[in-house]
Amino acid sequence: MADQYKQAGVDIESGAKAVDQIKSIVRATQDANVIGGIGGFGAEYSLKDSFAKFKNPVLISGTDGVGTKLLLAIQADRHTTIGIDLVAMCANDILAQGAEPLFFLDYVGIGKLNPTQIKAIVSGVADGCKQAGLSLIGGEMAEMPGIYTNGDYDLSGFAVGIGDKDELLGADKVQAGDVLIGLASSGVHSNGFSLVRKIIQDAKLDVNQTYPGFEQPLIDALLAPTKLYYHAVNPSIQADLIHSIAHITGGGIADNLSRSIPDNLTAQIDRTTWTVPHLFKALQEWGHLDTSDMDQVFNQGIGMVLVVPPSKVAAVQANLKAQSQTYYQIGKVVNRNRKAVEIN
Incomplete structure (x- = not known):
């Protein structure tokens, strides 16, 4: 069945290899509130300490992509900084409301999964998370040859922060x-x-x-x-x-x-x-x-x-x-x- 799936354009082994290559990169962004690691059905993040700091705690979230800047990155075969763009588009939005950053998740939809390319992309996401004070706690890589051609991919993500309702900017x-x-x-x-x-x-x-x-x-x-x-x-x-x-x-x-x-x-x-x-x-x-x-x-x-x-x-x-x-x-x-x- 795995061979038939590979013939259909989806390589399970490459996906597993990509996950192995990014584990240490992701782990380096995480703070003490991250529970578990990559591999679960959902990422876990403790809010115990965060909620204790605020009288009226509110979660602030933002989601975005990087638009057609991706096309220039793909054409130039440069993938190490586009992940920074992804984080910035989300993190700067929640910062604008005065949020204290908590965590980030990303999504990569791609035509053909290349572990080296995925590592470069996620390295950029991790770099952006470090610059934004966010823990990268999970994400998704979807190999979809019927939607993307071999060289194409798309990125999206979301950031979550916390603040006191009475102290949010606006x-x-x-x-x-x-x-x-x-x-x-x-x-x-x-x-x-x-x-x-x-x-x-x-x-x-x-x-x-x-x-x-x-x-x-x-x-x-x-x-x-x-x-x-x-x-x-x-x-x-x-x-x-x-x-x-x-x-x-x-x-x-x-x-x-x-x-x-x-x-x-x-x-x-x-x-x-x-x-x-x-x-x-x-x-x-x-x-x-x-x-x-x-x-x-x-x-x-x-x-x-x-x-x-x-x-x-x-x-x-x-x-x-x-x-x-x-x-x-x-x-x-x-x-x-x-x-x-x-x-x-």
Whole structure:
């Protein structure tokens, strides 16, 4: 039967080998609350200590994938950092609500299971979990030759954190006069790659070429993993220095920051307060896009925005400096004008 299954495109032995190769990688991310290991029907994580810390504990979860950035990674045969992107897209979301990270699970759907490739992918996921303070407690690898061709795969995952209901960050805490602190992104992150790929195709770009203004081949700049902000931001969350946070993903600064601002206030942003990285300027030129198009799709060099009371700005900046996180004071919150977010 195993031979017939292999002839159908599913290799059970390769799956077992892949699991064996990633066990130590996964184990290295886990804290003392992880119960058992890989192999059970469900992953177990103790909440005894976590719940004891909060008066009104709430679990915060986020799920996501990495979109069509995967296609560039597959075409370039580079699989060691795409897992970082996966974790970042989920972990940065729960961080934006002030969650203390607990654990992460991933899912890999693939056309033909290659243990070496799986090890590279999961190594990236584990790296991302370490950067996010998450325990990688389980996941799934599904070999599906009828859905994916041999070289294709897809990734998804979810992160779970915990917080006190009364202390979670959000728009309800924001006040007029609050200061907006933008944290530098590490590149395009994991949004807008359908447009990136169209630009590459239409402009007939060679992703392996180092274009003027770049210090590396274009593919290296595009596949730079999404920045994880946990270590830079968590000290300020724990010290109650932040009112609200926006993780800048699809929709750009305006769409995402509007989710972190109440209906009666406006976030005014001064785009002269930071320099848009060359990669975005090049994509805009190659794609013949105007600034409004870029603002709607890309992060434009700002991967997260912190909404901070004026009296606590210095303390937040000190924490960011301590973690070598580049930041910019990009604006302020004022009484509502026409829109939730104005970029001038």
